[in-house]
Amino acid sequence: MPASSVTPSPATPPPAPTRPAAAPPTAAELLDFARRTAADQALVESLPLDPEGRTWVRLDGPGGSEAWLIGxxxxxxxxxHDHAESFGAFATARGSLTEHSLAVRLPAGGWKTLELAEGLDRSRRLDAGTGRAFGRDHLHEVLNLSPDTHAVSVHAYYPPLPLIRRFSRTGAVLRLEQVERPEDWQ
Known part of the structure; x- marks a missing residue:
């Protein structure tokens, strides 16, 4: 029997509508997630803290994002460092963090050393309960400058980090030192 002459019986449910693929999260949504997660005291308290080095636990981020709780x-x-083509957000859950960043888009590749122009440096302090979102190609360093208090923060990235480029900086000279892939930190 040709398919065009088949009539479905009334007991057959109609096919489920196809759902469009979920839109990726926005930077604002990642920041909202980071702030809400940072406010979860039970989660923050569950992170094992090491007096010598940073600790981290991977979290389920919104919309397929990569998220981390970091001590x-x-x-x-x-x-x-930068986050390749990922954008993201982070929020401080406990203590205080300082972020130094550069207001410049770096070339995607093909360089090892760059001389930075004056006036590119930005700095901000993020106390518990505060956070920030950032776009693609964001270059920064994050520090816990406290001499005696652990800090804890929540970070989220979309798309999940394909790599992290690490840099050294001496004055105005920025030098690419290392490229890390997910298997290096997971």
Whole structure:
């Protein structure tokens, strides 16, 4: 029997409508997630803290994003780095963090050393309950400058981090030092 002459019986449910793929989260949604998660005291208290080095636990982020709960011993930091083509947000859950960033878009590749122009440096302090979102190609370092207090923060990235580029900086000279892939930190 040709398919065009088949009549479905009334007992057959209609096919489920196809759902459009979920839209990726926005930077504002990632910031909202980071702030709400940072306010979850039970989760924050569950993070094991190490007096010597940072600790982290992977979280389920919204819309397929990558998220982390990170503990920062006094005096620790990330060093200068970027998040490749991912955008993201982070919020401080406990203590205080300082972010130093550069207001410049770096070339995607093909360089090892750059001389930075004057006036690109930005700095902000993020106390518990505060956070910030950032766009693609954001270059920064995050520090716990406290001499005696652990800090804890929540970070979310979309798309999940394909790599992290690590840099050293001496004055106005920025030098690419290392490229890390997910298997290096997961």
């Amino acid at each position: 920062w011993p006094p005096g620790t930091g990330t060093g200068w």
